[in-house]
Every structure is written in structure tokens, then in C-alpha cells.
Amino acid sequence: MATDIMQLDITRIEESRINSVDWDNLPFGRVFSDHMLVMDYENGAWQKPSIQPFADLSLTPATSVLHYGQTIFEGMKAYRNEDDEVFLFRADQNARRFNASAERMCMPTVPEDVFIDFIKTLVDIDREWIPAKEGYSMYIRPFMIATDPYVGIRPSATYKFMIFTCPVGAYYTEPVKVKIEIDYTRAAHGGTGAAKAGGNYAASLYPAKLAQEQGYQQLIWTDAKEHKYIEEAGTMNVVFQIGDTIVTPKSSDTILDGITRKSVMDIARDWGYQTEERKVSVQEIIEAAENGELKDVFGAGTAATIAPIKTIHFEGKDYNLPETSEREFSNKVLDYLNQYKHGKVDDKFNWILKF
Ligand SMILES: *Cc1c(COP(=O)(O)O)cnc(C)c1O
Numbered sequence: 001m002a003t004d005i006m007q008l009d010i011t012r013i014e015e016s017r018i019n020s021v022d023w024d025n026l027p028f029g030r031v032f033s034d035h036m037l038v039m040d041y042e043n044g045a046w047q048k049p050s051i052q053p054f055a056d057l058s059l060t061p062a063t064s065v066l067h068y069g070q071t072i073f074e075g076m077k078a079y080r081n082e083d084d085e086v087f088l089f090r091a092d093q094n095a096r097r098f099n100a101s102a103e104r105m106c107m108p109t110v111p112e113d114v115f116i117d118f119i120k121t122l123v124d125i126d127r128e129w130i131p132a133k134e135g136y137s138m139y140i141r142p143f144m145i146a147t148d149p150y151v152g153i154r155p156s157a158t159y160k161f162m163i164f165t166c167p168v169g170a171y172y173t174e175p176v177k178v179k180i181e182i183d184y185t186r187a188a189h190g191g192t193g194a195a196k197a198g199g200n201y202a203a204s205l206y207p208a209k210l211a212q213e214q215g216y217q218q219l220i221w222t223d224a225k226e227h228k229y230i231e232e233a234g235t236m237n238v239v240f241q242i243g244d245t246i247v248t249p250k251s252s253d254t255i256l257d258g259i260t261r262k263s264v265m266d267i268a269r270d271w272g273y274q275t276e277e278r279k280v281s282v283q284e285i286i287e288a289a290e291n292g293e294l295k296d297v298f299g300a301g302t303a304a305t306i307a308p309i310k311t312i313h314f315e316g317k318d319y320n321l322p323e324t325s326e327r328e329f330s331n332k333v334l335d336y337l338n339q340y341k342h343g344k345v346d347d348k349f350n351w352i353l354k355f
Contacts, residue, residue, distance in 0.1 A: 135170030175310035236299030237261035
């Protein structure tokens with residue numbers, strides 16, 4: 001790879017904003033650390049990357065991403081312990097997925113080792129911004145946008161790759177009520193559902209808003225063709241415990257291959273649970289809820305790790321699930337993952353990058 005790409009220009013902020021942060025009241029995604037990383041793609045190659053003070057961008061109104069949405073992102077976290085050690089969790093998986101998204105959206109890829117080095121360097125520069133408190137972390141947002149000043153539909157010839165970070169508090173989610181969606185669709189076979197591409201999220205807002213008006217905080221998406229099979233829960237993957245078996249829809253081109261879900265399944269297998277990654281029908285979930293076999297249901301994703309679901313709505317009926325305090329698997333796996341990400345348990349799966 002071009003050697004230029006590894007020569008980071010670093011311009012440090014003159015005066016850190018860190019003392020203006022209300023650390024006891026950190027809203028998710030609204031507080032930004034001092035620095036950001038920027039790398040432009042021009043003339044068929046990545047140009048010299050730099051780390052600079054976090055600042056606004058200046059773009060022509062004709063910038064192609066603003067019109068046609070050629071944009072992708074990743075979401076990951078860094079953790080810090082009391083000994084000032086910093087941990088990244090399965091960052092290689094984010095690097096790989098970022099490039100898979102890039103290919104689907106006709107965008108250039110970033111070599112995986114470079115992607116990880118960038119993250120390590122940026123996080124290290126702002127390591128004081130990672131709250132060393134139980135459950136707290138630094139959210140990391142790598143993304144890429146198409147920057148051609150051209151109002152025509154074609155893959156852009158120029159791009160901007162950036163990373164910025166946000167200190168975030170413990171993300172406690174109240175158990176949510178969800179509605180099984182059988183009209184609207186998040187992703188269809190052949191579409192972009194497996195990519196973290198901006199348009200997927202824009203398209204999901206309206207159906208989610210309708211569900212919220214009916215009292216459901218989130219949707220369970222079903223397949224676009226028959227609306228018979230469960231895909232995801234909002235912008236998280238979904239995991240069920242039916243009897244003693246941990247079940248999740250198999251990833252496909254309509255289901256985002258989530259790292260949290262993958263880790264939960266690996267841990268479940270390691271703990272001796274029966275696990276199944278396959279098509280999961282709405283019918284079977286409703287039947288399991290009716291006969292008391294549905295022990296646990298939760299969303300899995302980086303922001304919340306585990307988001308318990310307390311009620312599932314389907315065809316005019318609410319199915320209530322066991323109290324979260326009675327759920328063995330999700331409580332155990334959440335606790336273990338939290339400890340794992342903070343380096344407090346043996347890294348038996350080789351998931352941690354420490355620096
Ligand atoms: C990011 C994302 C997830 C969760 O992936 P993680 O790697 O676990 O954070 C699930 N579904 C969608 C649609 C997503 O965008």
C-alpha cells in the first residue's frame with residue numbers, strides 16, 4: 001500500500017475542551033473529543049491522512065453525497081480501565097465490514113491494518129476523553145462520504161474518510177416494546193441491507209415513527225418477500241432463547257452481520273448452550289411466546305450491547321415476555337461482555353486489542 005497513507009500529519013488542538021464536559025451527564029453522540037482523522041481520496045488513491053482538531057466541514061452544495069447518499073459508516077467503542085489501559089473490542093471485524101460496505105456502495109476500501117492503526121492513533125491522542133468508569137466508553141465513528149462537486153448520478157471519483165469519537169455514558173436501555181412489522185421493509189434481497197450505508201437508516205425512520213405513535217419503541221423487521229421471517233430489531237440484531245436454545249436469524253444480504261450478535265453466539269456456544277443460526281419464522285416465535293417457551297429476547301448491537309425486549313406485538317396482540325430480572329442468559333452475557341470489553345476477564349477468544 002502507498003506509504004503516504006501511513007504518514008499521519010498530526011495537528012494538536014491548542015486548548016483542549018475536556019474541562020467543559022459534564023461527565024455525569026453524557027448524552028449519546030453529542031459530545032465530541034478534541035481530534036478527528038481525515039483522509040481524502042483523489043486521482044484514484046488515498047492522499048496523506050491527518051489528525052486535526054475536531055471542526056466543521058466546508059462542502060459545496062453540489063457535493064454528491066448530499067444528493068444521492070453514497071455514504072457508509074462504522075460504530076465501535078474503546079474502553080479504559082483504572083490503570084489507564086485502553087481496549088478495543090474486535091476492531092478487525094469493523095475494518096472488514098467497513099470495506100464490505102464500501103464495495104457494495106462503489107467506494108474505495110481502506111486497508112484493514114491502516115484502518116485499525118488510525119483508530120488506535122486517534123483514540124490514543126484523545127485517551128483522556130475515554131471515561132474510566134464502569135459501563136462508560138468512547139464511541140468511535142469512522143465514515144466515508146462521496147465528495148465530487150457534481151449533480152449527476154454515478155460513483156464519485158473523490159471521497160472523504162473520517163473518524164471522530166464521542167465519550168459516552170453507560171447505555172442503559174429500559175426493556176422495550178416492539179412491533180413485528182409486516183408492511184414496511186428495511187432490506188430486500190439484492191439490496192443494501194448488509195451494508196452500513198446511510199440510506200438504510202433514512203428509510204427506516206418513517207415505519208419506526210409509525211410504530212412509536214402506536215406505543216412501540218422499536219420494530220422487528222421481517223423479510224421483504226413474505227413478511228414471515230424475522231430479520232432484525234430496529235438497528236440491532238435480534239436473539240431469542242427458546243427453551244434452552246439460543247436462536248438468531250442467520251446473516252444474509254438483508255441482515256447486517258453484527259459483531260455483538262456474533263460474539264453473543266460464540267459465548268453461548270462456549271457456555272454449552274445449544275445455538276442455532278437459521279431462518280426464524282414469526283409463527284414459531286409467537287407460538288413459543290404463547291406456550292411459555294420464549295425465555296429471553298433481546299437486541300444486540302454496539303451502542304447498548306444488549307437491549308432487552310419485554311413485549312412483542314403481532315397482528316393486534318401484545319405478547320408479554322418474562323421479567324428481565326428472571327432472564328438468566330441475557331443478564332449473564334451482558335455482564336460477561338462488559339467485563340470482557342474492559343479487560344477484566346481472560347481474553348480467551350482473542351478479541352481484545354490493548355494499548
Ligand atoms: C450496526 C448494526 C447492527 C449491530 O452491529 P454491531 O456490530 O453489533 O454493532 C445491527 N443491525 C444494523 C442494521 C446495524 O446497522
